[in-house]
Amino acid sequence: MRAIGVDVGGHKIAAALVGDGRILRRIEEPTAPPLTPDAVAPQIGRMAASLGAGEGIPVGVGFPGAFDAERERAHVVPNLSGWVGAPIRRILSDAVGSPVEVENDANCYALGEGWAGAARGLNDYVVLTLGSGVGGGVVLGGRLLRGSRGMAGEPGHIVVGTNEPCGCGGMGHVEAIAGANAIEREAALCGFPPDVKILWRDRSNPLVSPIWDRAFEALGKAVATVVCLFDPEAVIIGGGMSRGEGFVDALRESAMRFLSGPYRDVLDLRTSALGNDAALIGAASLTRGTDIPAPTGAPGRGR
Numbered sequence: 001m002r003a004i005g006v007d008v009g010g011h012k013i014a015a016a017l018v019g020d021g022r023i024l025r026r027i028e029e030p031t032a033p034p035l036t037p038d039a040v041a042p043q044i045g046r047m048a049a050s051l052g053a054g055e056g057i058p059v060g061v062g063f064p065g066a067f068d069a070e071r072e073r074a075h076v077v078p079n080l081s082g083w084v085g086a087p088i089r090r091i092l093s094d095a096v097g098s099p100v101e102v103e104n105d106a107n108c109y110a111l112g113e114g115w116a117g118a119a120r121g122l123n124d125y126v127v128l129t130l131g132s133g134v135g136g137g138v139v140l141g142g143r144l145l146r147g148s149r150g151m152a153g154e155p156g157h158i159v160v161g162t163n164e165p166c167g168c169g170g171m172g173h174v175e176a177i178a179g180a181n182a183i184e185r186e187a188a189l190c191g192f193p194p195d196v197k198i199l200w201r202d203r204s205n206p207l208v209s210p211i212w213d214r215a216f217e218a219l220g221k222a223v224a225t226v227v228c229l230f231d232p233e234a235v236i237i238g239g240g241m242s243r244g245e246g247f248v249d250a251l252r253e254s255a256m257r258f259l260s261g262p263y264r265d266v267l268d269l270r271t272s273a274l275g276n277d278a279a280l281i282g283a284a285s286l287t288r289g290t291d292i293p294a295p296t297g298a299p300g301r302g303r
């Protein structure tokens with residue numbers, strides 16, 4: 001199977017020709033200012049065309065937003081302008097010249113890991129992406145969990161605190177405590193460089209370690225929550241922070257504190273295998289019509 005995946009962000013757009021879960025060709029451009037549909041849709045169309053969209057290769061797009069259940073319009077689009085309420089799927093299909101599939105970018109990340117990454121061959125898993133915010137997706141029975149209005153599977157907004165303001169308008173959310181932005185903000189208040197990589201390197205500094213203790217408590221609670229809600233085969237941890245040496249081990253230790261016995265015995269916490277390419281590969285997988293294509297060389301999924 002060949003398909004084109006596009007991963008749209010507020011700073012850059014990546015697009016790739018994907019074959020059987022592997023990237024065959026990849027291109028990247030800064031997102032066209034002023035980040036509106038008029039600017040960005042033609043850019044996506046042009047990038048997709050250069051990878052063969054006009055030659056019948058289908059296109060899937062991972063988009064930074066929360067969508068309606070039909071993936072036609074977005075309720076929220078952080079980091080871009082003028083997209084809320086716009087008929088995103090139609091606009092992108094017009095720009096590409098053929099029908100495109102659209103999905104939230106973190107959900108694409110989860111699908112990519114299932115097709116060709118750390119969740120390959122699994123039917124039930126949760127992905128948490130730890131970047132400037134906290135995102136993710138939930139796959140149950142081989143299908144992306146979308147919920148009644150399309151808004152399910154947002155582990156970054158699980159409540160683990162009390163009154164910490166989250167960018168989404170809620171309070172006490174994982175992202176508001178353990179997203180890189182939140183950690184860096186906290187560090188800056190304490191006079192440390194607001195750089196999550198440096199903070200991780202200096203994590204044994206007694207003035208820095210409380211910042212991480214707090215973040216790991218929030219993340220551990222979030223992992224424990226998704227595990228007892230969904231009983232997944234594995235929880236995949238992705239995003240920039242997850243690649244810090246020893247990070248996933250520290251998170252496992254925290255999650256264990258909050259889990260009850262039966263879950264503790266089977267907790268399978270894994271690091272993302274595809275990293276930055278997961279969302280691109282997952283976007284390409286949308287064009288299959290099933291949520292997760294069977295992994296190459298493995299038996300098909302029971303659905």
Ligand SMILES: [Zn+2]
Pocket residue numbers: 156157166167168169170171173175176
């Ligand atoms: Zn939130």
